Amino acid sequence: xxxxxxxxxxxxxxxxxxxxxxxxxxxxxxxxxxxxxxxxxxxxxxxxxxxxxxxxxxxxxxxxxxxxxxxxxxxxxxxxxxxxxxxxxxxxxxxxxxxxxxxxxxxxxxxxxxxxxxxxxxxxxxxxxxxxxxxxxxxxxxxxxxxxxxxxxxxxxxxxxxxxxxxxxxxxxxxxxxxxxxxxxxxxxxxxxxxxxxxxxxxxxxxxxxxxxxxxxxxxxxxxxxxxxxxxxxxxxxxxxxxxxxxxxxxxxxxxxxxxxxxxxxxxx
Amino acid sequence: xxxxxxxxxxxxxxxxxxxxxxxxxxxxxxxxxxxxxxxxxxxxxxxxxxxxxxxxxxxxxxxxxxxxxxxxxxxxxxxxxxxxxxxxxxxxxxxxxxxxxxxxxxxxxxxxxxxxxxxxxxxxxxxxxxxxxxxxxxxxxxxxxxxxxxxxxxxxxxxxxxxxxxxxxxxxxxxxxxxxxxxxxxxxxxxxxxxxxxxxxxxxxxxxxxxxxxxxxxxxxxxxxxxxxxxxxxxxxxxxxxxxxxxxxxxxxxxxxxxxxxxxx
Amino acid sequence: xxxxxxxxxxxxxxxxxxxxxxxxxxxxxxxxxxxxxxxxxxxxxxxxxxxxxxxxxxxxxxxxxxxxxxxxxxxxxxxxxxxxxxxxxxxxxxxxxxxxxxxxxxxxxxxxxxxxxxxxxxxxxxxxxxxxxxxxxxxxxxxxxxxxxxxxxxxxxxxxxxxxxxxxxxxxxxxxxxxxxxxxxxxxxxxxxxxxxxxxxxxxxxxxxxxxxxxxxxxxxxxxxxxxxxxxxxxxxxxxxxxxxxxxxxxxxxxxxxxxxxxxxxxxxxxxxxxxxxxxxxxxxxxxxxxxxxxxxxxxxxxxxxxxxxxxxxxx
Numbered sequence: 001x002x003x004x005x006x007x008x009x010x011x012x013x014x015x016x017x018x019x020x021x022x023x024x025x026x027x028x029x030x031x032x033x034x035x036x037x038x039x040x041x042x043x044x045x046x047x048x049x050x051x052x053x054x055x056x057x058x059x060x061x062x063x064x065x066x067x068x069x070x071x072x073x074x075x076x077x078x079x080x081x082x083x084x085x086x087x088x089x090x091x092x093x094x095x096x097x098x099x100x101x102x103x104x105x106x107x108x109x110x111x112x113x114x115x116x117x118x119x120x121x122x123x124x125x126x127x128x129x130x131x132x133x134x135x136x137x138x139x140x141x142x143x144x145x146x147x148x149x150x151x152x153x154x155x156x157x158x159x160x161x162x163x164x165x166x167x168x169x170x171x172x173x174x175x176x177x178x179x180x181x182x183x184x185x186x187x188x189x190x191x192x193x194x195x196x197x198x199x200x201x202x203x204x205x206x207x208x209x210x211x212x213x214x215x216x217x218x219x220x221x222x223x224x225x226x227x228x229x230x231x232x233x234x235x236x237x238x239x240x241x242x243x244x245x246x247x248x249x250x251x252x253x254x255x256x257x258x259x260x261x262x263x264x265x266x267x268x269x
Numbered sequence: 270x271x272x273x274x275x276x277x278x279x280x281x282x283x284x285x286x287x288x289x290x291x292x293x294x295x296x297x298x299x300x301x302x303x304x305x306x307x308x309x310x311x312x313x314x315x316x317x318x319x320x321x322x323x324x325x326x327x328x329x330x331x332x333x334x335x336x337x338x339x340x341x342x343x344x345x346x347x348x349x350x351x352x353x354x355x356x357x358x359x360x361x362x363x364x365x366x367x368x369x370x371x372x373x374x375x376x377x378x379x380x381x382x383x384x385x386x387x388x389x390x391x392x393x394x395x396x397x398x399x400x401x402x403x404x405x406x407x408x409x410x411x412x413x414x415x416x417x418x419x420x421x422x423x424x425x426x427x428x429x430x431x432x433x434x435x436x437x438x439x440x441x442x443x444x445x446x447x448x449x450x451x452x453x454x455x456x457x458x459x460x461x462x463x464x465x466x467x468x469x470x471x472x473x474x475x476x477x478x479x480x481x482x483x484x485x486x487x488x489x490x491x492x493x494x495x496x497x498x499x500x501x502x503x504x505x506x507x508x509x510x511x512x513x514x515x516x517x518x519x520x521x522x523x524x525x526x527x528x529x530x531x532x533x534x
Numbered sequence: 535x536x537x538x539x540x541x542x543x544x545x546x547x548x549x550x551x552x553x554x555x556x557x558x559x560x561x562x563x564x565x566x567x568x569x570x571x572x573x574x575x576x577x578x579x580x581x582x583x584x585x586x587x588x589x590x591x592x593x594x595x596x597x598x599x600x601x602x603x604x605x606x607x608x609x610x611x612x613x614x615x616x617x618x619x620x621x622x623x624x625x626x627x628x629x630x631x632x633x634x635x636x637x638x639x640x641x642x643x644x645x646x647x648x649x650x651x652x653x654x655x656x657x658x659x660x661x662x663x664x665x666x667x668x669x670x671x672x673x674x675x676x677x678x679x680x681x682x683x684x685x686x687x688x689x690x691x692x693x694x695x696x697x698x699x700x701x702x703x704x705x706x707x708x709x710x711x712x713x714x715x716x717x718x719x720x721x722x723x724x725x726x727x728x729x730x731x732x733x734x735x736x737x738x739x740x741x742x743x744x745x746x747x748x749x750x751x752x753x754x755x756x757x758x759x760x761x762x763x764x765x766x767x768x769x770x771x772x773x774x775x776x777x778x779x780x781x782x783x784x785x786x787x788x789x790x791x792x793x794x795x796x797x798x799x800x801x802x803x804x805x806x807x808x809x810x811x812x813x814x815x816x817x818x819x820x821x822x823x824x825x826x827x828x829x830x831x832x833x834x835x836x837x838x839x840x841x842x843x844x845x846x847x848x849x850x
Binding site: 058063070105116229232239243244248254258 | 274275277324328332334338339342355363364369377380385388494497498501502505506508509510514516520524
């Protein structure tokens with residue numbers, strides 16, 4: 001009996017660890033395969049890049065404006081109004097939007113929109129046995145399918161960060177206007193606080209988010225099981241894992257960044 | 270350019286259908302038809318508790334930690350480290366906990382429903398139900414919605430707790446600029462029961478939309494297992510956007526004109 | 535086209551006054567026009583003959599049209615399923631046989647025309663009545679359509695639990711009898727994905743039987759089965775039909791049990807069918823009792839029932 005009880009506790013854990021390990025291996029193989037010649041994935045890369053762009057621009061637009069207006073806009077304005085310091089909203093936006101919310105919303109939308117589409121696509125190929133057919137034809141699915149998606153998603157997520165940022169700040173502008181404040185001080189504190197380091201940090205972070213999303217979603221798509229529920233389940237699991245991974249990674253990143261550079265959070269008047 | 274507008278156009282085209290479908294489900298609940306299958310309602314509620322709550326709480330916990338450290342460092346930099354509790358009270362309760370709850374609901378529960386009902390659709394199980402004289406909408410969709418409505422308020426209140434606990438850990442135990450007592454003084458001053466209620470309403474609105482959208486995409490899935498995968502992905506797109514929009518509308522409605530703070534004004 | 539079916543006359547009203555025109559079968563006086571957009575030539579082999587079955591029809595299609603997008607499936611289908619017989623709806627792949635079945639139970643609605651079950655029009659029924667009407671049907675889906683979250687026993691017990699007030703003990707009795715009948719009594723606790731395709735079909739059969747329906751429909755029962763299993767399933771269908779006929783006669787039910795099987799497998803049609811409808815291009819080519827059909831002189835029917843490559847039916 002003891003063994004079964006132990007099994008019951010550890011069997012799921014072992015499954016999780018095994019999956020995590022396999023995703024690590026996939027990441028390693030993807031990177032190696034991306035670097036090593038030949039490079040046959042150019043066209044697929046462009047195709048995936050355009051695909052993600054086409055799919056995500058609208059959901060991301062709505063999401064970032066809504067989010068920027070809602071959380072850092074209205075609520076922070078509420079907070080700053082208490083101290084009569086609404087002009088610092090711009091400074092707060094640098095902190096909130098560039099460092100946190102824009103990357104965050106960007107990653108959530110990319111995972112939810114492009115990531116799920118990738119899993120559904122690769123899952124479909126898995127169960128139609130297209131992936132097996134590729135291997136039989138001597139074509140490496142990692143090099144030809146995973147690598148272009150991996151690179152495209154990294155690039156797209158990084159670029160969309162700036163897009164998300166712009167529209168997030170637009171949400172903040174809306175919030176300032178709703179509070180009947182002039183925009184001058186908003187921009188003044190915004191540009192006083194904004195630094196290229198912030199921007200670079202933000203873009204690097206989101207690029208890494210893109211890598212996480214790509215690996216999780218490709219892995220789940222390529223290991224989709226057969227049966228009616230197979231692909232749907234794969235998408236379901238992919239997006240859950242991607243969200244958790246993004247959140248956890250973001251937490252560690254922020255933690256390390258703030259602990260090592262506490263001065264980053266100073267708001268300059 | 271045609272392609273660029275595929276997503277919004279798709280929504281506009283199916284919007285009327287989604288509304289009609291949702292009205293049918295809500296009608297089933299309002300007319301108490303769903304209580305014919307109350308056993309199924311309880312079963313769905315149980316499945317929700319067992320399979321989804323831990324993940325939701327986990328995500329909210331992480332965001333609570335995040336919010337805590339951000340808030341602590343921010344308040345230190347503006348010279349009011351004692352006010353870190355405001356962040357937990359506002360940022361957690363009003364914004365991030367509902368949003369993260371919405372994200373995880375969409376990811377775990379919403380897509381799960383699409384995968385489940387979608388696979389039933391393509392393996393003819395829904396047709397089989399209908400042939401046995403049982404309405405698929407009532408038996409599959411209305412029961413799931415009612416099950417979620419029974420359970421989710423509690424799940425959500427617990428996730429607020431998880432978020433608060435995480436913020437407390439981050440601010441007081443980890444960063445330690447403020448004492449436990451000082452933290453809680455500010456923390457409790459900056460919230461009151463209506464805030465919790467508003468936050469709950471926001472989250473429940475998201476949850477209901479997510480379950481309805483999941484049911485719609487699952488119920489209308491076509492094209493074999495591949496179609497189920499595509500429908501699952503599409504539902505996620507819709508839900509991400511609706512979570513953000515509902516969050517924004519809720520904030521505007523509940524706190525837009527009235528910060529509900531104990532000082533100022 | 536109008537037709538009435540009173541007292542078991544053949545379904546088509548345009549038939550030449552129903553005189554028993556000997557072996558040649560009844561002749562048509564006026565051929566129905568081909569569907570819009572199709573030429574008379576495409577329908578040259580449709581003789582629209584209906585040999586009398588001597589029974590009333592429990593299900594009737596009246597000039598039914600149905601298309602999905604630009605794909606026209608039913609193109610003026612007029613067909614009858616006679617009571618108390620095992621009928622076959624035969625036709626080449628992709629001629630809308632499964633669509634037919636979905637029309638009978640109201641899962642699909644015709645674009646125009648009518649579908650009547652026991653004299654009542656299905657498309658006109660309000661939801662409540664439709665759900666009641668469906669209880670008269672049992673339907674065996676291609677892959678069984680068992681609920682994947684339930685084991686075999688619960689699957690078969692499901693309709694009883696939902697629609698009757700029977701005690702758990704009575705339910706067990708009925709379910710086990712049906713499962714044993716289809717030869718699955720020993721695997722009551724298995725989940726659908728642990729069963730083979732043939733077993734899933736038989737389980738679906740058992741589930742379709744528990745409510746003792748008046749009309750049992752089979753959607754391609756032979757798809758994905760080897761010839762031996764197909765033959766065994768055919769025998770099972772016949773055996774159960776015989777048994778249900780005896781029960782129905784003993785209980786003096788208002789309707790005798792009717793089976794309708796959709797298939798393109800000619801072998802099982804020859805073995806099992808009492809009555810055959812041959813469907814092509816969305817219309818019935820010819821219909822009648824099995825013996826008449828097997829002796830038909832229509833070239834299409836002859837080719838199809840013999841399964842030959844030479845004849846009017848080609849790859850396209």
